[in-house]
Amino acid sequence: MTPVDHNYCLILAGGKGRRLWPWSREMFPKQFIDFFGTGRTQLQQTYDRMAKIVDPSHIFVNTNVEYLDLVTQQLPDVSRERIMAEPIHRNTAPSIAWANHRISHIDSDACMIAVPSDQIIFNEEAFKKNVLEGLAFVAANNSFLTMGVKPTRPEPGYGYIQMGDPQEKYVYKVKSFTEKPDREFAKMFMDSGEFYWNTGLFLSNVNHLREEFSRFLPPVLRSLDEINVHASVQEEENYMQEHFTAYPNLSVDMGILEKSDHVSVMKCEFGWADVGTWHGIYEALPKNNENNVVIDSDVILDNCHGNIIKLPKGRLGVIYGLEDFIVAEKDNVLLICKKEDSSDLVRKYVNETQMKKGEDFV
Numbered sequence: 001m002t003p004v005d006h007n008y009c010l011i012l013a014g015g016k017g018r019r020l021w022p023w024s025r026e027m028f029p030k031q032f033i034d035f036f037g038t039g040r041t042q043l044q045q046t047y048d049r050m051a052k053i054v055d056p057s058h059i060f061v062n063t064n065v066e067y068l069d070l071v072t073q074q075l076p077d078v079s080r081e082r083i084m085a086e087p088i089h090r091n092t093a094p095s096i097a098w099a100n101h102r103i104s105h106i107d108s109d110a111c112m113i114a115v116p117s118d119q120i121i122f123n124e125e126a127f128k129k130n131v132l133e134g135l136a137f138v139a140a141n142n143s144f145l146t147m148g149v150k151p152t153r154p155e156p157g158y159g160y161i162q163m164g165d166p167q168e169k170y171v172y173k174v175k176s177f178t179e180k181p182d183r184e185f186a187k188m189f190m191d192s193g194e195f196y197w198n199t200g201l202f203l204s205n206v207n208h209l210r211e212e213f214s215r216f217l218p219p220v221l222r223s224l225d226e227i228n229v230h231a232s233v234q235e236e237e238n239y240m241q242e243h244f245t246a247y248p249n250l251s252v253d254m255g256i257l258e259k260s261d262h263v264s265v266m267k268c269e270f271g272w273a274d275v276g277t278w279h280g281i282y283e284a285l286p287k288n289n290e291n292n293v294v295i296d297s298d299v300i301l302d303n304c305h306g307n308i309i310k311l312p313k314g315r316l317g318v319i320y321g322l323e324d325f326i327v328a329e330k331d332n333v334l335l336i337c338k339k340e341d342s343s344d345l346v347r348k349y350v351n352e353t354q355m356k357k358g359e360d361f362v
Helices: 042-051 065-074 092-107 124-140 183-192 204-215 219-229 233-248 253-256 279-286 341-358
Strands: 007-012 061-062 084-086 113-118 120-121 144-149 159-168 171-179 195-205 263-268 272-274 297-303 308-311 315-320 325-330 333-338
Touching: 007 042, 007 092, 007 159, 042 061, 042 065, 061 092, 065 084, 065 183, 065 315, 092 195, 092 204, 092 219, 092 233, 092 253, 092 308, 113 120, 113 124, 113 204, 124 195, 124 263, 144 159, 159 183, 159 253, 159 263, 171 195, 171 253, 183 204, 183 279, 195 253, 195 272, 195 341, 219 233, 253 263, 279 297, 279 308, 279 325, 279 333, 279 341, 297 325, 297 341, 333 341
Parallel strands: 007 061, 007 113, 061 084, 144 263, 297 315, 308 325
Antiparallel strands: 113 195, 120 272, 144 195, 159 171, 159 195, 171 263, 325 333
């Protein structure tokens, strides 16, 4: 086998996407939506991007059982054996651990990149170059590699990685990791030049990753191997449906980035944005002359500045005198709120709506 044959990809597609409500709904979250009117959903665009970098048969998808039908409908080329559907939500560490287990049983020399399904990549060629360089690095080094991009603003909604000693070209040891600092600290990090945004793109060889997970996750999959090291995919699936609840609700950022001594960061230049929040999307996308971002919507704006607007097809929005707001309408919900640092506000309103109005509104 050639080295490229050992490269694998895991697409993470199990999130609820509540910070992008009301467009992202409990039963139809943002990764399954054609949010920008391109003709492809966020999940499909992620698959298309990764299929140009690794063998499409080496692409796996992690999701929740509630979204299994959506995944199979939107990605018909991904076989059921390459989809891991979790019975409950448990964040990214258990998700990646499960995929790492399955891939390592297929190829003990595999190297894997885990990619979220809700990101914007502005330079596809630069992204491909960085990913292949990163996979080559983790093939030769027992390191957990995260891809970092230079901050363009003091964004409090992202994780920040402090670069330490250089290891290879564009690769550095991670000195510290700070998840979602307040705006003042984010500005200090940005001004120092030592910190890069954490993109949530993680790479490792499967053997090293298994060792890292064994230090802080319950031995759920190790116990399966002790029972039956040659368990079939279906036997593994049945076992995980019963035992997945033993995992803690833990992100890989908190599990490995904050705890491991073998973490590296690659300085990347591909241009990146998280599609997780309204204000994050606003910051990433081009603005019109009045600094408004209008996403695939029909609007007439007068004396409006700094807004992000997303309306349904067939709906005309006529808006006067609005500044720095989110205006988002989907089905039975219209959201109008201040844009800056909106993620906590939106999450609050989702919870409040769910309690007062019921599941049909979330």
